[in-house]
Amino acid sequence: MESLKNIVFDFGGVLIDWNPIYLYRDIFDTEEEMNHFLANVCRYDWNILQDAGRSLAEGTRILQAQHPEYREEIAMYYGSWDKMLGGTIEENIKLIKPLKEKYKVYGLTNWSAETIPIAMERYDFFKDLNGMVVSGAEKVIKPDPRLYHILLGRYEIQAGESLFIDDNYANIETAQQLGFQTIHLVDDANLEEILKAKAIL
Structure with a gap:
């Protein structure tokens, strides 16, 4: 060696x-709702595309178009990103x-x-x-x-x-x-x- x-x-x-839970546990009424959102909307494979160089604005816009019912919650992912830092x-x-x-x-x-x-x-x-x-x-x-x-x-x-x-x-x-x-x-x-x-x- x-x-x-x-x-x-x-x-x-x-x-x-770093964990999105630190932000979203105060946004959703139940842990079940939060877990559903993180597993099915703001997923790991979506976030990693921003880590690969896609702009936060583009990533947010694409996901909001796919899940308009969560428009505000999706905006918070990067709008309040600092709250994910534990x-x-x-x-x-x-x-x-x-x-x-x-x-x-x-x-x-x-x-x-x-x-x-x-x-x-x-x-x-x-x-x-x-x-x-x-x-x-x-x-x-x-x-x-x-x-x-x-x-x-x-x-x-x-x-x-x-x-x-x-x-x-x-x-x-x-x-x-x-x-x-x-x-x-x-x-x-x-x-x-x-x-x-x-x-x-």
Whole structure:
């Protein structure tokens, strides 16, 4: 195994707690109504198209045309998007500075180019990163290997010298195929303990 030089973090579910429930639990009268809306209207596969570079305005307009009965609720998705931010995942955020003493630290995230500035303004950890690649700015999303190649090329780093941490296994699979060392961060996993067990931290 090549010596480790770089740590690459996914954001959502790893460093940032983001969930549409934080907004919509105050909008709908019942949890059942909210769950129906998120499962059938503002779905994951709709949101990911904005992460892939489609404008928020276009994504909103298309969905409102498909579901006019939810016009106002759909408008809130990006109109009140900041309310979906639950905060940082502090047990992982606290690892960035000690990791930076030994490695370069990067971000590789599926995120809209229009909403990432909101998170960047709110959370201080962004200034500690050596760089990041945001899918919405590049118009390509994980697990497409092209997004990983953008990271490698832009910062002139090698996959084999990099550890990629993500909570989505499909993204981990692509990283492994490209030669990254990986940690699939599952629920209740303790990242600090994992890194210490691997003698990385």
